[in-house]
Amino acid sequence: MWLSEKFGSGVPVVGAPMAGVSGGRLTAAISAGGGLGMLGAGSAVTADWIRTEGAIAAAGGKPYGVGLMAWSVAEQPEHFDAVLELKPALVSLSFGNYRPYVEPLRQNGIVVATQAGTVADAQEAIDAGVDVIVARGAEAGGHGRNAVGTLPLLQAILELTELPVLAGGGISGPRGLAAVLAAGAAGGWIGTAFLTCQEGLTSQPVRERVIEADETDTVYGTVFDAASRAGWPDEFGGRALRNAYFDTWEGHEQDLKSDDAGHAEYVEGTKAADPARASIYAGQGVGALTGQPTAAEVLAGFATYRTYLSAALNDGSK
Ligand SMILES: Cc1cc2nc3c(=O)[nH]c(=O)nc-3n(C[C@H](O)[C@H](O)[C@H](O)COP(=O)(O)O)c2cc1C
Known part of the structure; x- marks a missing residue:
């Protein structure tokens, strides 16, 4: 091997x-x-x-x-x-x-x-x-x-x-x-x-959300990259748990890139480890956790x- x-x-x-x-x-x-x-x-x-x-x-x-x-x-x-x-x-x-x-x-x-x-x-x-x-x-x-x-x-x-x-x-x-x-x-x-x-390093609220999630709860997209402004090339999206933030901005990623309020909400959500606003990256195998x-x-x-x-x-x- x-x-x-x-x-x-x-x-x-x-x-x-x-x-x-x-x-x-x-x-x-x-x-x-x-x-x-x-x-x-x-x-x-x-x-x-x-x-x-x-x-x-x-x-x-x-x-x-x-x-x-x-x-x-x-x-x-x-x-x-x-x-x-x-x-x-x-x-x-x-x-x-x-x-x-x-x-x-x-x-x-x-x-x-x-x-x-x-x-x-x-x-x-x-x-x-x-x-x-x-x-x-x-x-x-x-x-x-x-x-x-x-x-x-x-x-x-x-x-x-x-x-x-x-x-x-x-x-x-x-x-x-x-x-x-x-x-x-x-x-x-x-x-x-x-x-x-x-x-x-996963925070406690994120751990709990991930344990709750089933195999249908993930989404793929660039919403969180548009929100984070980290610099991810558009070519590579990410698979994460679907949440309220993703649902709000899905289909509006280009607008989000220059939306300061949207960016601030994401940053705050991330600091607070709020599962409704933060990106929780996970694959379809998440249902097994x-x-x-x-x-x-x-x-x-x-x-x-x-x-x-x-x-x-x-x-x-x-
Ligand atoms: C929370 C999370 C963070 C990740 N961060 C990175 C990273 O920093 N660099 C990288 O090359 N891949 C990263 N990946 C992708 C993994 O390296 C790997 O491709 C993926 O987890 C494999 O699929 P699975 O999650 O279904 O096991 C990340 C994946 C997850 C779930």
């Missing part, structure tokens, strides 16, 4: 980078639990935040990764410098022109990943020289494309390349992990399933994937 050979992971799960959720503690906890944790460094953090949280992630002595947004790194190159100093085992660069960063990372012995939402994205990743491709389907939480679901995308990318391919989007438990491994994925790239972990486990507990659940693989080989009988 690629993940165990490269990083010593006992469970074929990468804890996907999640800005605002996966700080150093969650990252370290996922790596300690047998997966590969990843720090989510969004556009709002400083280079010092990356250094501090990276040190926390590294303190457990296990390999870990860092996820950067390519469009944001172009604006804040100090984020990239901080990551090069940390030398994590894996760095993902997604959403924007990541090409210039691939060689410097590889020269430092860092494995490079990117998230692809279409076969064309995957082809670009191959041409750019990445080490591992994430087939990130439309049902995934957070930003990306809404073009193709995880299974058709994964199958098409596996047909395209000999590179290792991780599957991201909608893997909410060991059944989903078994499915993508059976298809040929090198592992799962999993975010939403770790959203309510005790070690994460029932409590606030430790990362080790989530990983122990994923580690049972072999049961489902064996059952499938025995004509589905258990």
